[in-house]
Amino acid sequence: MTDDLESRFADLIARRTDFPALARLHEGRTLAHFDGPGGTQVPQAVIDAVSGYYRTANANTHGFFVTTVETDRMLHDARAAMADFLGADGARDISFGANMTTLAWGLAHAFARRFQPGDEVLVSNLDHEANRGPWLMLREHGMVVREIAIRPDATLDYDDFAAQVTPRTRLVAVGMASNAFGTVNDIARARELAYRAGAWLLVDAVHYAPHFPLDVRSLGVDFLLCSAYKFYGPHVGVLYSRNGLLDSLATDRLRTQDPRAPHRIETGTLNHAAIAGTLAAVDYLASFGAGASRRERVVAALNRVAEYERELAQRIWRGLQRLPAVTLVGPPFGTGRRAPTVSFVVAGLEAAEVCRRLAERGICAWDGHFYAIRPIELLGLLERGGVTRVGISLYNSVEDVDRLLAAMAEIVAGA
DSSP, X not given: OHHHHHHHTHHHHHGGGGOGGGGOEETTEEOEEOBGXXXXXXXXXXXXXXXXXXXXXXXXXXXXXXXXXXHHHHHHHHHHHHHHHHTOSOGGGEEXXXXXXXXXXXXXXXXXXXXXXXXXXXXXXXXXXXXXXXXHGGGGXXXXXXXXXXXXXXXXXXXXXXXHOOTTXXXXXXXXXXXXXXXXXXXXXXXXXXXXXXXEEEEEOTTTTTTSOOOHHHHTOSEEEEEGGGTTSOSOEEEEEOTTTGGGSOOOXXXXXXXXXXXXXXXXXXXHHHHHHHHHHHHHHHTTSOOSSHHHHHHHHHHHHHHHHHHHHHHHHHHHHTSTTEEEESOOOOSSOBOSEEEEEETTBOXXXXXXXXXXTTEEOEEEOTTOHHHHHHTTOGGGTXXXXXXXXXXXXXXXXXXXXXXXXXXXXXX
């Protein structure tokens, strides 16, 4: 089984050398990085793009000298790359920000000016707080914010979802994939329910984007948010807005700011070097796929990456299932799409203690609620310290997985 997996994905496995962090030794051994859901490691190509920008083209925008002209060109190219990554119409649909949360707050302020008291907003109890808090704030402006229930297996309750959409619904905000449990939501169904009410559909794709190809046009979303540091890039937030929609919003902006999309929501000077790294991250992912266009290469690459990551995540799931005292949290790996993120609790040990013991063995894993505090709370896990979470990224290996499972067997035996 191991030999077959490694032979089928030999091309992906060979690219582990692209990531300098994987060669680091700590106390005489390499680190096994299962911390990708909180932010992936970056390939040398991204590091070179960031440092290269600082070495040769560091400047502000809209001047006549060479470095400012190159910065303007790079920013346009980065927007075009993200448009290819997301399947958008073009660069004008892509805005950048400090992070996804900051962009969401900017949208929330604009929605507060657009919506009327009594208008309704629908959010999910499954989501990261960045896709809840900004919309919950709209209650302060007289809007009614409803919350979609979740089931014990950490999936959305779609009957409750449908029941909560009314003719007064103006915005439906849901995640594509849960960063806490790996649940992938039915966005087609969310779109149908939102559009039936004439509402906008906003999607948090932060945890989905590193693992599967996206096509915002076929999804029919109005807004989509993601973060480059989750797909092998620097800390940059990305907002897709359906063509023409951003121009209709009264965003927070200075008098001197370009009022047109995509700049309309970009407050202050952007992090140009990080955006150069974002462009490099998209091109790096595209290098794993074949096709005539970057868009085709990105889609092919992420489809292949998804297959590999699923194999490794299933291996973790099955291995943990065999361990006494371990309870897996979240939907199982079945026939449907699921992110390669596995969360669990160990009887007699808080999640922080499990992660401390893993860290002693050179294994990087996260504990807690990961800012998805509401679902952790609703599932009765918050008072237990949340869950232990391990996530697969394209640079993980069978050896990493087997090392994790061996470590967990030791921890459970000694608990």
